[in-house]
Structures are given as structure tokens and as C-alpha cells.
Amino acid sequence: MRLVQIKLAGFKSFVDPTSIHVPGQLVGVVGPNGCGKSNVIDAVRWVLGESRAAALRGDSMQDVIFNGSVNRAPLARASVELIFDNAQGRAAGQWSQYAEISVKRILQRDGESSYYINGAHVRRRDITDMFLGTGLGPRAYAIMEQGMITRIIEAKPEELRVFLEEAAGISKYKERRRETESRLADTRGNLARITDIRTELAAQLEKLQAQATVATRYKEYHSELQLRQQLLWYARRRDAAAERERHALEMSRVGNELEAENAQLRQLESRVETARAAHYRCGDGLNGAQAALYAANAEVARFESELRHVEETRQRLEGQHTERLAQLGSWREQRAQLTQALHMWAARAGTARERSTEAQAKLGEENARLPQAEQAFRAGQERLSETRSQLLQAESRLQLEQANLSHLERGAQALQQRRERLESELQTLAEPDAAAANALRERSAALEAAVQAAQAGHESLQAECAALEERSAAAGEALGAAQREHAAAEAQLATLRQIQAAAEDNAPLREWLERHGLGALPRLWQKLRIDRGWETAVESVLRERLHALELSEAARLQSVLADRPPAKASVFARGESAGTPVAPGFEPLASGAMLVDRDGHQFTRHTVSFHAPDQADAGLLARQSAIEALDAGCRDLQQKVGAAQDAHRQLESEAAGRSEALEQARRVIAETQKEQHDAQIDQLKLAQAEERYRERSEQVRAELSEIEQEASRGRQALQDGRQAAERIAAEIATLREKLEAVRGGHLAAETALAEQRRAVQQAERDAQDALFGERECGSKIAEIDNSVRVIDQQIERADLELAKLTEELAADPIPAVRHGLDAAVESRLGCETTLAAARNAVEGAAGALRELEEARLQIEAKLAPLRERLGELRLKEQAAQINFDQFAAQLREANADEERLSREAERAPRPAALQGEITRLAQAINDLGAVNLAALEELRSSQERKGFLDSQAADLEEAVHTLEDAIRRIDRETRELLRETFDSVNRHFGSLFPTLFGGGEAKLIMTGEEILDAGVQVMAQPPGKRNTSIHLLSGGEKALTAIALVFSLFQLNPAPFCLLDEVDAPLDDSNTLRFCDLVKRMAAQTQFLFISHNKISMEMAEQLIGVTMPESGVSRVVAVDIDEALRIREELAA
Structure with missing residues (x-):
């Protein structure tokens, strides 16, 4: 992989989004002190997973977020993104398939940190894993700064071994071994837990085996008992069915008698229904006559309402006719007025057209003179802009130099304040008191002896408590046995009493x-x-x-x-x-x-x-004797339970007393241990204070030396900046004089242009006014034409409405409505006569219906006794049916096999004998005592579980052996790889050291026999020296030795890229030349991004990236391609 781009936003001084392109193999970062160059290295280290704020030159991780400046507010987040070219597929794991890989980290002000690879949210460990064994990472050797060079060469042997392991690429082996050890510990823990469970399960299986035997006998007795009980229910259901049939026959006889009476009743009810139908028909006739009367009344009311409506409508039409005549006259008058206005606006429109033509001609003349004035103005404006631009550039350079001077002065003041603070701190550092340390050690030893004595007393009390707990447990078991025996006797007594009561019940x-x-x-x-x-x-x-x-x-x-x-x-x-x-x-x-x-x-x-x-009389006297004997036994057992409870309570009281004493002893031990722990903490704090005193003293002295060097460089830069500022100030004065002269000529041209533009604007306003007048006349003429058309339409509609009103007034409907009203009154009189006749018919039909209803009630009175008798028989039949259903339901609930019961009932004894057998089986079940019916299923489940656990134990034992073999194999491979790496690095170190020093010798020494735990020590002797320790070398020799060691690691395992932060600072020119030659040779395999103030180191760069701080606290990047710059210089020279 090769780094091609770094993107920063809000990270430290890079507040604005910034992209740094690094296309070459040798890229140099240059700029003045304090401009933010090292922040680029910190950004790369941070995005690769660095979580130590001190390694990023801060107090907390939030310090990497831009914290604001004089002109800018603080930001809420910081992000850094590295883009790699992975065309060769050298990335580890799943990312090897991507041609370009983006690694990004975002930190919020609230502390939330997020990592991304190619836009996918990942863990920090995923990024660390991707760079394992490549020399990159937060603590790897591929990112070097000046302080790190010193730490490498002065590191302890165990710390130096870490760099060797990273070069060997065994980081992933160590991670695999750590994961394997974790899995091995988990597997052993699981195996121990399974072994304990198997032991407990074996004891449980023995108990379940005995319980399963009892459960089997219980099921046999219970099955036989169910069969006998079902046979008894079957026989009693059969008897209930016979009784039900007998009552059904009697019900049939009474029902026939009741049916005869009902037939006579139905005949009479038929006559009643006939009479009721006649009554209903008379009622319907009455309702029809009433409805006809209501309709006649409604018709009379309708004609009366219609007559009133016709009279009101005629009055309304006469009013509308008068109103329309008045409107028609008004509209005709308006039309005459509009015609007169139309002639007036037509004359005005002709005058407006003449004015508009004249204004347009004048506007053309003024527009023709405008371009000449504008050209003169633009020429003066260009001269003014050019002069002003030159002045602004000079002022900008002056501001930049002044800002740089201000920054350098603040840096010098900060260095001075830091020097004073460190000197004050060095004077105030106090060495811890040795006498206090001795006193703390003596107190810790005395407390240790007190803890041992208290623990001895605690163990004695613990043994006594354990003995009392055993006795209490035995007493509890005795109490439980007595209670179980008493409960069993009580249950047996209750069962016998229930059987005795059932035998008596008939x-x-x-x-x-x-x-x-x-x-x-x-x-x-x-x-x-x-x-x-x-x-x-x-x-x-x-x-x-x-x-x-x-x-x-x-x-x-x-x-x-x-x-x-x-x-x-x-x-x-x-x-x-x-x-x-x-x-x-x-x-x-x-x-x-x-x-x-x-x-x-x-x-x-x-x-x-x-x-x-x-009946079930079998065993009646025996059960009575057993009940009396069990009653006496229960009283004896109750006394036995009471005695066992007293003994158990007494033992619990003694155990509680011992437990309280034991708890007191525990509190004493805890308090003594706390005092001992506090003393150990005080002792540890004192030791840490001594260590901090020593480390801080050395650190303060080193920082004071570094501050002095930075102050010297700052004074030289401050002097150079002041001279540059004076030169720029003189140039600015000359440009300001030139600007005033150009500004005068430009002002005259601007005045002439303004006058011409005002003339053009006046001509435009005159032309617009004339045009608006012409358009206003046209608009008024169109408006008047439209109004004339609207009035003509209104006059036409008014004529039509007036003719319609005249026609409606000519048609008079009042005589026809009055004639209809007279006919409706005559129809209403006829309907009243018909209604009186219908009411007389309804009264006659109602009388006949009442006589038939009285006869029906007499017959219904005769049916009541028959119904009561039938109800009694039905209740008896239902009682027999209830008994039948009860026994049938019991058989259904028991899922009885009816066919089997039918066969068994033929040779089964009588119900009394069945009851005796049921009692005997119940006694046998009761004799079994408490039965665990789930024992068989629990036994089967436990046996299956034991088999599963046995299989798991075998698998876990095999896994333990496999993991132990894997650890041994990892150790063997790591040991071989580390030995090969040590030999190779030692060989490369021995050859690179003379190259950088021009002679001498160097080697690595393994301190220890076991290479996995041994440290690495550096031995280096420059030409002409025979020093016995590397600490005797000068600062430059230490730096060259460390560079030789790091580059030796690179030759063995070249990292994708290497970051160097001013590692050449302590080197002189000759050593710097040798260092640059070595870097150029290694650049064939590794990309280098280095920060340097050394001109010799800058010359080897293929690309220079300049970092500046034009605004206080804000860094910006300026990139320079060296090859492109040389090409442009050659073109200019040609």
C-alpha cells in the first residue's frame, strides 16, 4: 500500500478542510516553527489508532479538536482520513480486494470516537489488525520523531524487543496466542463445571431409580383401580338407564291424555282465530274509512293553500313588471352617456401617439452618445484596479510578515514563560521523606501479623459453625421425617374416613x-x-x-x-x-x-x-378399627414432631450465636485488612512519588535544554522578519502615491459618464410617459366599448323578462283553484258517513271474540293438573338422566373403553364387591406413601442429560488438548520467526551502521536465554571509539545509531510508508548527506514523508509541501512539485 492523500478537518490547527496530496516516494513538509507541520504526523498517528493524549502532545483526546483562535470559534469535531493506493492488493484480510482504501477517524467534542474503512463503520481493533506486522500503528517504528529516536536508542531491553516483534510480524501470532489462552481458560472452566454437574447427576440418578420403582408399582395399582372404578360407574349408569326408561313410559301415557285435551283446545282456538280475523277485517275497514277522511281533509287544505299562493304570486308579478320598466329606462340613458365619452377619448389617443414618436427619437440620440463615456470610465477603472491590486498585495505581504512577527514574539514570550515555569518547578520539586517510607513498611508488617492472627481465630469459629450446621441439618432431617410420617398418617386417616363415609352414603x-x-x-x-x-x-x-x-x-x-x-x-x-x-x-x-x-x-x-x-359393606369394621388406631397414632406422631421442632430450634439458636461471633471475626479481619490495604496504598503512593520526582526532574532539565535551542532559532527568525517588513512598507508608500494620481483621472471620467446616463434616463422617462398616455387612451376606449356591449345585453334581457311577466299576468288560475276546493269539501262529507258505519261493525265483531276467549280459558284450566303430573315425571326422568350423565361423564373423563367395560361387566362381581376391591387398591396405593410420578420421566431425562454431558466432557477434554497443542505450535513458530528476525536485523544493523558513520561497528545482543521473554540491547562503537555503553555517545551519534536500527528493521519488513519528524535535526552536514543517500536508496521500496528544516534534506524531496499560518492559530498548505518547478525554470532559461 502507498499513501496518496491526507485529508484533515478541524484537527488541531487545520481548522478548514485540507487535502495533502503525496504522489511521490519522497515528500518533504517544510515551514516555519509553530506553523503546524508536526500536526500532520500527529494526524496520521491518531487515525491509525493512537489513544494516548501525551503521544499527541495534549492533555486529553479533546485537545486534537480545534479549540478556537482570536477570529474563529471552537469546532465540535475533528476528522482525519488517509487514502491508500492498494493496486497490488497488499492490504490484510478482506480489504485486499479494494484498489483504493480509505481509513478515517472522527472525534466529537463529547468524546465519541468513530472509525471507518471505505465508509464502513469499524472498530479501532479492525484498523489495528489491518496494519499488524507492517510497522505501522500507534506504537510502531514506522512513525519516528526526534524524541522517539532518543527513546528508541535509550529504551529498556524489554521495550526494544517490541520493535523487533513488530518487524518480525509476530503481533498477529501474539494476538492469536492471547485469544487461544482465553479460549483455553474458558474451556477448562466449562470442563470443571460439567464435571461437578456429572457428579451431582450420578447421585441424583440413584435416588430417581428408587423413586421410579415405586412409581411403576403405583401405576400398576392405579391402572387396576381405574378399571374397577370404571366398572362400578358402568353398572350404575346401566341402572340409571333402566330407571329413565320406566319414567319415560309413564310420561308417554300422561302425554296422550294431555294431547286429547289439547286437541279440543286447538279446535276452540281455531274458532277464536276466525273471530279475531273478522274483528281485524272490521278494524281494517275502520282504518280505511279513517284514512279516506284524513285524505279528504288534506285535499281541502291543499286547495286552500294553493289559492293563497296564487294570489300572492300575482301581486309579486305586478311589482316585478313595474321594476323592470324603470330599469330599462335607466340603462338606455347610460348608453347615451358612454357614446359621448367614447368620442372624447378617441381624440386624446391621436395626440398621445404624436408625443410618443418624438420621445423615441430623442432617446435614440442620447443612447448613441453613452458608449463613448462608458469606454473612458472603464479605462480609468482598470488603471485604478490594477494600482489598488498592487497595493493590496503589498499590504497583504506586510500583514503576513507582521502576523509572522507577532507569532514569533508570542512564541518567544511563551518559551520564556515556559522556561521560568520549569525553572520554578525544578526549584520547588521536593524529594520524598525516606523516614516516612520506613515507618510505613514497619506498620504494614505489623498489620500483616494482625491479619494472620485474626484469620486463625476466624477459621476456628468457622469449624465450630460447620459442626453446628451439620447437627442442625440432622435435626432438620429428623423433623422433616417426623412431619412426613405424621402427614402420611393424617392422609391415610382422611382417606379411610372418606371411604367409610362413601360406604355409608346411599x-x-x-x-x-x-x-x-x-x-x-x-x-x-x-x-x-x-x-x-x-x-x-x-x-x-x-x-x-x-x-x-x-x-x-x-x-x-x-x-x-x-x-x-x-x-x-x-x-x-x-x-x-x-x-x-x-x-x-x-x-x-x-x-x-x-x-x-x-x-x-x-x-x-x-x-x-x-x-x-x-352395597359396599366390605371392610367396614376393619376400616373402623384402622381409623381408631390411626387416630391414636396421629396424636403420638404430633408429640414426636413437637419434640423434634424444639430440638431443631435449640440447635438453630446455638448456630445463630456462633454465626454472629463468626461475623464479628470477619468484620475484625476486614477492618484489619482495610488498614493493611491503606498502609500498602500509602507505601505505594510514596514509592510512586519518588519515581515521579526522579522522572520529572530529568524531564524538566531536558525541556529547558530544548527551550534554549528553540529560543535561539526564534530570535534569528524574528530579525529576518523585521527586515522584510521594512522593505514591504517602503513599497506600499510608493504605490499609495500612484493610486491617488490614478484616482483623480478616474473620478472625472466617472462624472461625465454619470451626466450622460442621467440624460439617457430622462429621455427614457419622457418616452415612457408618452407611451403610457397612448396606452391609457386605448384602455379607456376599450373599457367604454365593453360597457356599451354590457348595457346592450342588459336592455335585451330586460325586454325579454318584461314580455314574460306580461304573459304570466294574462293567465289567471284563481277560478280553477276555487272550483277544486268546492269538490274536495263534498268528498270529505261522504267519508265521514262511511267512518260511522265501520265503527258499528267493529263493536259487533269484538263481542263475538270475547265469548270464544272465555270458553278457551275454561279448557286451559282443565289442562293444568295434567301438565303438573307430566312435569313431575319429567323431573324424575331428568334425575335418572342426571345420574346417567354423571356416571357417563365420569367414564368419559376417565377415557374409558366402552367395549372393554361391556365385556368385563358380564363376568365382573356385583357393585358391592367392586367397591370392596376399590377400597383394597386404594389402601395399597396409600401404603406406598409419597410417590414421585415424574420419576420415570425425570430418570429418562437425567440419563439423556448424563449422556449428553459425558459427550460434552469428552469434547471439552479434546478441545483442551487441541488448544494446548495450538499454543505450543504458536510458541514454536514465534520463537523460530523471532530468532530469524533477530539474526537478519542484527546483520542489517551491522552493515548500515558503518554506512551512516563512515566506519565503526554495531550489533544487537539478546539479554536472556528464552527468546520470547528476553530483551534486546544495542551495542554501537563509532569509528575510533571503544565505548562500553551507548549512553556515552553524543546526541548526533545516538540519532544516527537509532536511524540505523530503524532502517535495519525496514530492510527486513518494509512498511508501506515512513513518517520522519525532524529526525535529522541533531546531524551535521556530512552525516545528513549520508542519511539522505540512505533514504533515497530505501525510497525504492518505502514511501517517505519527512519534516525537516535542513536544506540538504529538502533537496532530496521529489515534492515539497509548505505549511504556513497566515491567520493566527490556523494552518494552511502550499504544495510545490520540484520536477515541475525545474521544468518551468528550464523553459524560462531557454
């Missing part, structure tokens, strides 16, 4: 018992007390008699026998000696005898059992 039987006042009586099973283990034996003997009710009155039993229960039921008499007859006409049976009737009802000496389908 809605039809409960209604029957409530109806007979037996609902509150206790059951037999509630009075029995059975030894544990004999419950099933008692159930097998008593069966449905377990629900027997105790009756003490025979009369109540008689009422029960009269109304049989809807389900199985039993009653027994109180006491074994009861001998009262059960019902009249029956004698007591013998003891032990049983009588069974055809319906299955059983009679004994003391009991009566009514037969019905089986």
Missing part, C-alpha cells in the same frame, strides 16, 4: 330414612366393639345387618313395612326379650327361625331385613 336410602324419621338413628356397626382380627368374621355373619337401625317402638316398624325402602335395610329391637308383634296379624317366630318372602325380605324373631342390591 342417596335413595338416606331420603327414605329421613322421610320416616330414622336418619339420626345409630347403625349397628357403630355400637359394636370387636377384638382386633375378628372384624372380617363379624362382617361375613352380619353382612348388610351391619347397617341395621335400632327401633324401640312397633308402631314405627309398622309404618316402615307400609313403605318399603329403595335399598337393603335392617332394623332390630332393643333388648333380647322384646316380644311385641311386629305387625297386626303376625305372631312372633320361634327363636332362631327365619322367614323369607318372595321379594327376598327376611323376618326373624327380633329383626326385619329388606332385600336390595349389595
Whole structure:
């Protein structure tokens, strides 16, 4: 790449948009001190990514934005753009395909900085990456200034190695190694996290395996329970369907009876509708008669209104006729007046045409004399302009010299003020106190010992807290186990009570018992007390008699026998000696005898059992015993939970006390560490103050030496400028005398020209006045003609309107309207007679309709009892349908297989037995305890996750090995490349040094065994010297040595271009000649842009760019092509 153009806008002193074209290989930038030459170098360094304000000779990055001057306001932004010729495609990365590359940076006053490559917004790193390994960049060796030359040659070995690495092009290797190390650290962290997760997941899989086994058994029990429950619902739905059919038959019978009554009602309603239709027809006739009457009234009103309108219209027409006659006379009078005015304006128009012809002739004569006066004026004006231009140029040169003198004087004053400030600062610099540093070190050591002691006490308390936390966790687990056991017992007890309540619940039987006042009586099973283990034996003997009710009155039993229960039921008499007859006409049976009737009802000496389908009585007594035992167990478990809670609270209280002590110890450690940290900071600040004192002292002395040199150059420039200003002032005085003489002749010509122009203007005004008079006459004549035409049209329209009004007045419509009004009055009288007859017919039809309505109401009264009976039957059918729908809905909700249930129902036990099996399965499920139903899915998901994590761990381990190999490979390649670069640069340095010095020797020495970490030291011995250190060389020898080293780097890795800022300042003429010869040779491969005050260096330039400051604080560029200047000089000489 080759730099072809630099564009600056608002950067430091380049306030206006400025373009610097650099087409050649050797381009020199020249100009006086302080004109802004070095700002060009700063601009290139800044756009390549420099972010240090000190490197750009400022205190902050905002200092690069133009901050205003005496005549200009500050700007809000600065921008610099570099344009490169990339025809050979040497740019790195994606930019190699572009023939021209633009790199631009913009900085706003608010601190926002933006970078662009070919107009695309990029990061700062993208620009740095594009120039990696090319010697360019904010800290590279391809941009050299006078201070940088000194820093290179006096740099530490580790700092000098950076330039060697840049020449070797390993910046990109180091960046790749840094990225690889970052990825390796991330990969190792990810691997550690995955290993922890795998360990936790293995323990979790063991727990899930046990939970999955329990979940499998639960699903088996639950599936069987669902089947039994669905069979029970299927059987009860079947019973509900049978009951629904029975009620449907009864509803059909009552409905037929109701339909017969409805048929009679419909016949009567038909007669009612006929009578109502007749009534409606009479009503329509009445409405028609009324409408006819309304129409007749409207017709009478219309004729009356029309008569009034016709009379008003005749009066209006008579008024309009009179008005039109008056207007016609007025218009005819106006037309006569306009005709008279038309003759007058025609005479005036002839006079105006004669005056206009005379004025035009005079205007032609005056215009013919005007060019001669104008030519004389222009000749005098050209002489005056030429003289004035010469004077302005001389004054401009004088102002430029005066501005330059002012700038030099201000520079001298600034240097003097800076010298005084630096001398004052050097005197006031105070060396830090050594005794304070020793005291801080002793205090830091004492605080270190205090921190260690506090940490030992903290570790002891931490161990005690950990032990208490373990005991508290164990107590918490014990409490949780007790609570879970208690909750399980409570849940089991609640389940058994629900099953017991469901076994007792029989809605039809409960209604029957409530109806007979037996609902509150206790059951037999509630009075029995059975030894544990004999419950099933008692159930097998008593069966449905377990629900027997105790009756003490025979009369109540008689009422029960009269109304049989809807389900199985039993009653027994109180006491074994009861001998009262059960019902009249029956004698007591013998003891032990049983009588069974055809319906299955059983009679004994003391009991009566009514037969019905089986109920869910299985396990009733066992469940009652289990409920009592669980109730007692729950109370014991509650006490156990309370004791565990007390123990857990006590351990938590002890742990809280230890935690508070531990927190106090932590606070003590933190406070001591803070004091230690403050002491270390004070110690560090003192060390930094010592370092700043040493560095600032050296810097101030160096700046004072530099100020003295600049002051000497400024005094010489100030003397030269004053002499030039005196010469220009004499030239200005001569030009001012000449200007006064030329101005007198020009004033006379200007006066003659003004007189002639006034004569022409007067002739033009006379001609215009005559023309305006002629045009006014023509306009008035046209206006009068137009008015005559308008009045003629008005007279014609008035004649037409007058004839029309006369015709309308002749036609009189009033008699015809009055005749129509009389006919309408007669029609209204006929309509009133018809309306009276229609009202009589409506009253007769209404009477007949009322009689039929009364007969219909009598029949509807007979239908009410039938409808009530049908409603009762419908409610019973709906109740059966509700039961059917309820069981059907439960089957649908359970997604039951109807075909399977139909097959299973044929060989399934009775509903009571099904209920017993359901209770047994529910107990088995309850015995399983808490079940994690998601364990199977969690187990499968966890196994899949473990497999995925195992695969990830293997991939990460492989990635770690790959990244470690990549780092070793990068180190090996970097080491080889750096060694080759060191040898090549050392060889070039050894050959260029004698070239620049005319003899002597120089070499580079590697300080360290590992080349990646070793520093580079420069050894140089000019001709005739045997110095042991480079610091013993003079300033010029150091500069030549640094130039030899930098150019050695260039020969190895030539940068696209090189910027040199007064690097030849410390060289004498002979050394400058050798330096220029070397630069010319290297210009074959590298483009050089250099700033110099040395005439020998200027002579080697192919193009000179002059930087001036004609306006205070504002730099401007003047470019000079040396080849073009030589060509013009040869042409002039020829």
C-alpha cells in the first residue's frame, strides 16, 4: 500500500478542510516553527489508532479538536482520513480486494470516537489488525520523531524487543496466542463445571431409580383401580338407564291424555282465530274509512293553500313588471352617456401617439452618445484596479510578515514563560521523606501479623459453625421425617374416613330414612366393639345387618313395612326379650327361625331385613378399627414432631450465636485488612512519588535544554522578519502615491459618464410617459366599448323578462283553484258517513271474540293438573338422566373403553364387591406413601442429560488438548520467526551502521536465554571509539545509531510508508548527506514523508509541501512539485 492523500478537518490547527496530496516516494513538509507541520504526523498517528493524549502532545483526546483562535470559534469535531493506493492488493484480510482504501477517524467534542474503512463503520481493533506486522500503528517504528529516536536508542531491553516483534510480524501470532489462552481458560472452566454437574447427576440418578420403582408399582395399582372404578360407574349408569326408561313410559301415557285435551283446545282456538280475523277485517275497514277522511281533509287544505299562493304570486308579478320598466329606462340613458365619452377619448389617443414618436427619437440620440463615456470610465477603472491590486498585495505581504512577527514574539514570550515555569518547578520539586517510607513498611508488617492472627481465630469459629450446621441439618432431617410420617398418617386417616363415609352414603336410602324419621338413628356397626382380627368374621355373619337401625317402638316398624325402602335395610329391637308383634296379624317366630318372602325380605324373631342390591359393606369394621388406631397414632406422631421442632430450634439458636461471633471475626479481619490495604496504598503512593520526582526532574532539565535551542532559532527568525517588513512598507508608500494620481483621472471620467446616463434616463422617462398616455387612451376606449356591449345585453334581457311577466299576468288560475276546493269539501262529507258505519261493525265483531276467549280459558284450566303430573315425571326422568350423565361423564373423563367395560361387566362381581376391591387398591396405593410420578420421566431425562454431558466432557477434554497443542505450535513458530528476525536485523544493523558513520561497528545482543521473554540491547562503537555503553555517545551519534536500527528493521519488513519528524535535526552536514543517500536508496521500496528544516534534506524531496499560518492559530498548505518547478525554470532559461 502507498499513501496518496491526507485529508484533515478541524484537527488541531487545520481548522478548514485540507487535502495533502503525496504522489511521490519522497515528500518533504517544510515551514516555519509553530506553523503546524508536526500536526500532520500527529494526524496520521491518531487515525491509525493512537489513544494516548501525551503521544499527541495534549492533555486529553479533546485537545486534537480545534479549540478556537482570536477570529474563529471552537469546532465540535475533528476528522482525519488517509487514502491508500492498494493496486497490488497488499492490504490484510478482506480489504485486499479494494484498489483504493480509505481509513478515517472522527472525534466529537463529547468524546465519541468513530472509525471507518471505505465508509464502513469499524472498530479501532479492525484498523489495528489491518496494519499488524507492517510497522505501522500507534506504537510502531514506522512513525519516528526526534524524541522517539532518543527513546528508541535509550529504551529498556524489554521495550526494544517490541520493535523487533513488530518487524518480525509476530503481533498477529501474539494476538492469536492471547485469544487461544482465553479460549483455553474458558474451556477448562466449562470442563470443571460439567464435571461437578456429572457428579451431582450420578447421585441424583440413584435416588430417581428408587423413586421410579415405586412409581411403576403405583401405576400398576392405579391402572387396576381405574378399571374397577370404571366398572362400578358402568353398572350404575346401566341402572340409571333402566330407571329413565320406566319414567319415560309413564310420561308417554300422561302425554296422550294431555294431547286429547289439547286437541279440543286447538279446535276452540281455531274458532277464536276466525273471530279475531273478522274483528281485524272490521278494524281494517275502520282504518280505511279513517284514512279516506284524513285524505279528504288534506285535499281541502291543499286547495286552500294553493289559492293563497296564487294570489300572492300575482301581486309579486305586478311589482316585478313595474321594476323592470324603470330599469330599462335607466340603462338606455347610460348608453347615451358612454357614446359621448367614447368620442372624447378617441381624440386624446391621436395626440398621445404624436408625443410618443418624438420621445423615441430623442432617446435614440442620447443612447448613441453613452458608449463613448462608458469606454473612458472603464479605462480609468482598470488603471485604478490594477494600482489598488498592487497595493493590496503589498499590504497583504506586510500583514503576513507582521502576523509572522507577532507569532514569533508570542512564541518567544511563551518559551520564556515556559522556561521560568520549569525553572520554578525544578526549584520547588521536593524529594520524598525516606523516614516516612520506613515507618510505613514497619506498620504494614505489623498489620500483616494482625491479619494472620485474626484469620486463625476466624477459621476456628468457622469449624465450630460447620459442626453446628451439620447437627442442625440432622435435626432438620429428623423433623422433616417426623412431619412426613405424621402427614402420611393424617392422609391415610382422611382417606379411610372418606371411604367409610362413601360406604355409608346411599342417596335413595338416606331420603327414605329421613322421610320416616330414622336418619339420626345409630347403625349397628357403630355400637359394636370387636377384638382386633375378628372384624372380617363379624362382617361375613352380619353382612348388610351391619347397617341395621335400632327401633324401640312397633308402631314405627309398622309404618316402615307400609313403605318399603329403595335399598337393603335392617332394623332390630332393643333388648333380647322384646316380644311385641311386629305387625297386626303376625305372631312372633320361634327363636332362631327365619322367614323369607318372595321379594327376598327376611323376618326373624327380633329383626326385619329388606332385600336390595349389595352395597359396599366390605371392610367396614376393619376400616373402623384402622381409623381408631390411626387416630391414636396421629396424636403420638404430633408429640414426636413437637419434640423434634424444639430440638431443631435449640440447635438453630446455638448456630445463630456462633454465626454472629463468626461475623464479628470477619468484620475484625476486614477492618484489619482495610488498614493493611491503606498502609500498602500509602507505601505505594510514596514509592510512586519518588519515581515521579526522579522522572520529572530529568524531564524538566531536558525541556529547558530544548527551550534554549528553540529560543535561539526564534530570535534569528524574528530579525529576518523585521527586515522584510521594512522593505514591504517602503513599497506600499510608493504605490499609495500612484493610486491617488490614478484616482483623480478616474473620478472625472466617472462624472461625465454619470451626466450622460442621467440624460439617457430622462429621455427614457419622457418616452415612457408618452407611451403610457397612448396606452391609457386605448384602455379607456376599450373599457367604454365593453360597457356599451354590457348595457346592450342588459336592455335585451330586460325586454325579454318584461314580455314574460306580461304573459304570466294574462293567465289567471284563481277560478280553477276555487272550483277544486268546492269538490274536495263534498268528498270529505261522504267519508265521514262511511267512518260511522265501520265503527258499528267493529263493536259487533269484538263481542263475538270475547265469548270464544272465555270458553278457551275454561279448557286451559282443565289442562293444568295434567301438565303438573307430566312435569313431575319429567323431573324424575331428568334425575335418572342426571345420574346417567354423571356416571357417563365420569367414564368419559376417565377415557374409558366402552367395549372393554361391556365385556368385563358380564363376568365382573356385583357393585358391592367392586367397591370392596376399590377400597383394597386404594389402601395399597396409600401404603406406598409419597410417590414421585415424574420419576420415570425425570430418570429418562437425567440419563439423556448424563449422556449428553459425558459427550460434552469428552469434547471439552479434546478441545483442551487441541488448544494446548495450538499454543505450543504458536510458541514454536514465534520463537523460530523471532530468532530469524533477530539474526537478519542484527546483520542489517551491522552493515548500515558503518554506512551512516563512515566506519565503526554495531550489533544487537539478546539479554536472556528464552527468546520470547528476553530483551534486546544495542551495542554501537563509532569509528575510533571503544565505548562500553551507548549512553556515552553524543546526541548526533545516538540519532544516527537509532536511524540505523530503524532502517535495519525496514530492510527486513518494509512498511508501506515512513513518517520522519525532524529526525535529522541533531546531524551535521556530512552525516545528513549520508542519511539522505540512505533514504533515497530505501525510497525504492518505502514511501517517505519527512519534516525537516535542513536544506540538504529538502533537496532530496521529489515534492515539497509548505505549511504556513497566515491567520493566527490556523494552518494552511502550499504544495510545490520540484520536477515541475525545474521544468518551468528550464523553459524560462531557454
